[in-house]
Amino acid sequence: DAKTTQPNSMESNEEEPVHLPCNHSTISGTDYIHWYRQLPSQGPEYVIHGLTSNVNNRMASLAIAEDRKSSTLILHRATLRDAAVYYCILGNYQLIWGAGTKLIIKP
Amino acid sequence: DSGVTQTPKHLITATGQRVTLRCSPRSGDLSVYWYQQSLDQGLQFLIQYYNGEERAKGNILERFSAQQFPDLHSELNLSSLELGDSALYFCASSVRAGDSTDTQYFGPGTRLTVL
Secondary structure, eight states: OOSOBOOSEEEEETTSOEEEEEEOTTOOTTOOEEEEEEOTTSOOEEEEEESSSOEEOSSOEEEEOTTSSEEEEEESSOOGGGOEEEEEEEGGGTTOOOOOEEEEEEO | OOSOEEEOSEEEEOTTOOEEEEEEOOTTOOEEEEEEEOTTOOOEEEEEEETTEEEEEOSOOTTEEEEEOTTSOEEEEEOSOOGGGOEEEEEEEESSSOOTTOOOEEOOOEEEEEO
8 A cells, every 4th residue: 555645636727836745644764755747648757855854856846844744746836737647655665656646737 | 758768669469469568777777667557547566676686576467577687678578468458567767776765767658458
């Protein structure tokens, strides 16, 4: 079973920020938090990962709760091309993929 | 482009047949992973190889087998195919053996249709 819990789907308007939540209450101290996304008809692609501190890259930001039991992937300005299934994965369980969150972007 | 290549892109075959899917990892990556994704389903991990050796095994059927060659490319063999084997098969690679910081890079997938 997946070690993370995510909402099945979320909707957002184009050009607005999107906050995708993930709960991982059983996370261990050595578990990195990874986010991947899968665009329609494509393989998953890496988005971002982090351990404790918030992380930023060109694609997104990752906000990690102080107790590390949850995290939030932030897309600062969603476009239609960000419509995808977003997966939150724990580093020590990278072989276990849940259903992810299907992000729907409304124009 | 992740740098992971998979061939063929599409494969249509009949029940009972055998097929081979091929994967070339990113340059420098030592691990190869195989996943199955049925229609509108999540990714199901099948098997991982690290530097030529089997590293981890998921719910891979006995009719399926895989190997990683000295040049690090990998092949997934599916035999006695059934209708239910129709799915997208993804290969991924990573630099190391899959520790917590390792990142997987996925290929474009092979779509297998069994008629």
